[in-house]
Amino acid sequence: MTSMDMEPKPAEAVPRLVSALRTIRPRPNAADELTQDLIDLLKQEGLQPGDRIPSVTALAGRFAVAPQTIREALRRLQALGLLDFRHGSGVYVREPLARVIVSNPYTGQLDPDVLLDLIDARLLIEPHLACLAVVRGGPDAIAELERILDLADQSLEGQDETLSDLNLDFHRAIARLSGNKVLGQTMDSLLDLYAAEQMMILQVYDNRERDAREHRAVLTAIRGGRPDLAAEQMREHLTGVRTVVEARLRAH
Template identity: 30%
Template sequence: MPSPSNNKIRPIKTEDRSDAILQSLTDFIVEEGLQPGDRLPTERELMNGLKVGRSSIREVIRHLQALGIVEIRRGSGTYLKRPLSEKTVYLPLSIATKRDGLLQTLEVRRALEVEASILAAQRATPDEIEEMRTKLEHMEAVHHLNGTAGPEDLEFHLSIYRAAGNPLFEQLLQQMRESFESFFEMPFDRKDFAGRSFPFHRQLFDAIASGDTEKARKHTLEILSVVEEDIVQMAQETDLV
């Protein structure tokens, strides 16, 4: 499919450059009606339309890639992976760059994930519990086979967020988790990031399935405690500040 015209890409102001590029590109995608699988304008077209340099464009594209919104196909271009709308919530570009940003984001994740787990324990339907069970068993099988199960772990948690009954949990937490996992997998080759939290996932499922909100809260916090420990450890090993 040919690239859409770029005559609607609006130049940005110089302040808050990265966020402004992100907003302008999002507006363009919505106005053009781009759907998953459609190709975005080329890097040069974006540079010309937005009146910014290549490094600024690449920073924003990398961020959208980390959030799972676009995918980069080598030699082909950048393609939309997830639908966007005016109501789409996306995270600041700074969250996945430094230790303090990761830890600050983790504080928000902790509050949201605990609440999502509690609500899932209260609201999950039999079908939603069965979906969680299926996702968990798949995650466990992959983990036992490969020693890691990042994408499968995400799918399990997404089933919990959906069962909470509020679509904002799924959207916000998916973006946060993908940013974390992309940050530790790509720059530092840490595909085992938070792997020590694996045993707590079965306990979390059992708590939600039985409607035990206090145990759901407890096991969610145990999982996120491992995430925090890995952030601190990686920061020490890499001088990340």
């Protein structure tokens, strides 16, 4: 990566996007609504700290969704400190639910500094996950990463939401491939809780082709069985994003 590559490129939309950080109010998505519905149900049941909540299967039937969808919503509540997962026992209420509202955690202003904090948090985690993924990177796992990037390439000229989802799917897939369940869940929580910030990072960064190239470089290192290089490529990728985003935010 050259110093020229690190220079922020002009983008007409950046001033408008940065200004929007102070007023944007993202609409709750399906995951937000299910999470709030879960909270409402637990409140209706009168559950208190220490009480066990219904099983995943029971909740999936109640809301007519897949068990995995319920698990993802429960992980979001765990990340908020509201639930306690006890291996072999179940999921328990950890904090009082009476005043909890999580359907749209971004009802106020988006803080530009949080964008940088989010990238910093990912920088601490994802290079290590990429390194671990090399050890477990069998043909099927690598084919899945390739499939995600192929879809992302086809969406380079498409909607921001579609491309953002595919890019994050790539990072989530590497986290799963690492085999570290704790860090994998941490990544899921970060990306779920800060979905609005992730979208804003994509829009402020505004370099889809470079993003695609750097994702391919990470995949190439994983496919080639080079853990140190995979970690380095992931670190350079996230550092480059941070450099550009910070420069553009500070300039406006």
